[in-house]
Every structure is written in structure tokens, then in C-alpha cells.
Amino acid sequence: DQQVKQNSPSLSVQEGRISILNCDYTNSMFDYFLWYKKYPAEGPTFLISISSIKDKNEDGRFTVFLNKSAKHLSLHIVPSQPGDSAVYFCAARSTGGGNKLTFGTGTQLKVEL
Amino acid sequence: DTGVSQNPRHKITKRGQNVTFRCDPISEHNRLYWYRQTLGQGPEFLTYFQNEAQLEKSRLLSDRFSAERPKGSFSTLEIQRTEQGDSAMYLCASSLGQNNEKLFFGSGTQLSVL
Numbered sequence: 673d674q675q676v677k678q679n680s681p682s683l684s685v686q687e688g689r690i691s692i693l694n695c696d697y698t699n700s701m702f703d704y705f706l707w708y709k710k711y712p713a714e715g716p717t718f719l720i721s722i723s724s725i726k727d728k729n730e731d732g733r734f735t736v737f738l739n740k741s742a743k744h745l746s747l748h749i750v751p752s753q754p755g756d757s758a759v760y761f762c763a764a765r766s767t768g769g770g771n772k773l774t775f776g777t778g779t780q781l782k783v784e785l
Numbered sequence: 786d787t788g789v790s791q792n793p794r795h796k797i798t799k800r801g802q803n804v805t806f807r808c809d810p811i812s813e814h815n816r817l818y819w820y821r822q823t824l825g826q827g828p829e830f831l832t833y834f835q836n837e838a839q840l841e842k843s844r845l846l847s848d849r850f851s852a853e854r855p856k857g858s859f860s861t862l863e864i865q866r867t868e869q870g871d872s873a874m875y876l877c878a879s880s881l882g883q884n885n886e887k888l889f890f891g892s893g894t895q896l897s898v899l
Binding site: 681708715716773 | 826890
């Protein structure tokens with residue numbers, strides 16, 4: 673049972689444009705959400721997070737939006753840069769879950785010149 | 786380098802052999818996690834420690850898998866009688882042990898079972 677879903681395995685965007693990566697979840701107990709970026713042969717690195725009490729969080733070029741009623745979150749990257757090309761994972765944590773994260777399957781973002 | 790360190794980076798073994806991986810977390814981190822990632826999937830939780838206590842194990846962790854964190858510092862993950870289905874990237878992560886905090890991941894150990 674995939675509790676965190678990233679339905680787009682890949683996304684291609686032109687440099688300077690906006691990248692929008694989507695994530696859906698099914699578990700109502702999730703209360704904290706994170707985005708990780710992963711380059712080949714490296715471990716995931718933290719990008720940005722959002723608590724369920726908020727609907728938006730910004731950090732530089734990265735903004736995460738949370739729609740709790742739809743159980744949907746999205747990551748916006750603007751402007752996109754070639755160095756943003758990586759696999760992006762959405763992850764979620766539930767209250768009392770011991771900080772254990774449940775990950776989606778990832779979206780491969782390619783930013784083209 | 787004060788990040789999470791994992792050794793070895795790569796391990797090739799024959800089916801039926803035992804393998805052991807090591808993880809050195811960030812020094813002040815109390816929590817240590819093991820995840821497994823296969824091609825096309827996200828990392829899947831295996832187990833985690835709070836200091837030396839193993840607090841949760843996923844049902845993915847069969848009896849052939851055992852993890853330890855004897856002094857609350859480094860951790861080892863052993864797989865006995867490896868099977869081809871064990872081939873995956875094994876990721877270690879650590880965190881301070883506070884609410885709503887991020888996990889810091891190592892670069893992983895890529896296991897190939899022939």
C-alpha cells in the first residue's frame with residue numbers, strides 16, 4: 673500500500689522556467705512533510721519541509737504548498753537551474769511515528785538549457 | 786567531514802553469504818535509521834535506534850536481517866544467507882531526536898547479490 677504517491681516519474685523543464693513536482697498521500701495521520709533531492713550515487717539531501725499547520729513554506733527558489741483537504745502537496749522551483757536536475761522524493765511523517773519517514777517513488781527532474 | 790558515513794560503498798557477494806554494513810552517524814545525533822532503496826522506488830524504512838535501543842523494526846526486516854548500535858554511536862546491519870532479492874542500496878540516516886526534524890542521509894551501501 674503506497675501511502676505517499678508521486679505519479680509523475682519524470683519531468684522536463686527549460687532553464688529559467690518553473691518546475692512543479694506533485695505528491696499525494698493517503699494517511700490522515702501524516703502531519704509533517706519533507707522534500708529530498710537525490711543525485712546519482714549519493715544519499716538523499718534535505719530540501720524543504722512543511723508542517724500540517726501551514727499551507728505554504730518558502731526557502732529561496734523553493735516553495736512547498738500543502739492542501740490538507742486534498743491530501744496533496746507540491747514543490748515549486750523557480751527559476752529552475754540545470755543543477756536542479758535530480759530525483760526529488762516527497763516524504764511524510766506521522767505523529768508518534770518516531771521521526772520515521774515514508775517516501776514516495778520519486779520524480780526525475782531534468783532542467784534543460 | 787562530519788556527515789553520515791557508510792562503509793563499504795559497494796558490496797558484491799554470492800547468494801548464501803553473510804554481509805555486514807557499517808554506519809557512522811553525525812556525532813551528536815541520538816537517532817539512527819536504516820532504509821533500503823531499490824531501483825525506481827523511494828527509500829523504505831527498515832529500523833531505527835534511539836541511542837542503543839532499537840525502537841522499531843519494519844516487517845520488511847526478515848529474520849535474516851539484524852541491526853545493532855552497541856554503544857549508541859555507530860551501527861551495523863548484517864544480512865545472513867543473502868538472497869538475490871536483497872540486492873539494493875542500503876541507506877543510513879541520523880537525526881538529533883527532536884520533533885519535526887530532518888534526517889541526514891549517508892551515501893549508502895550498494896549491495897549486489899549474484
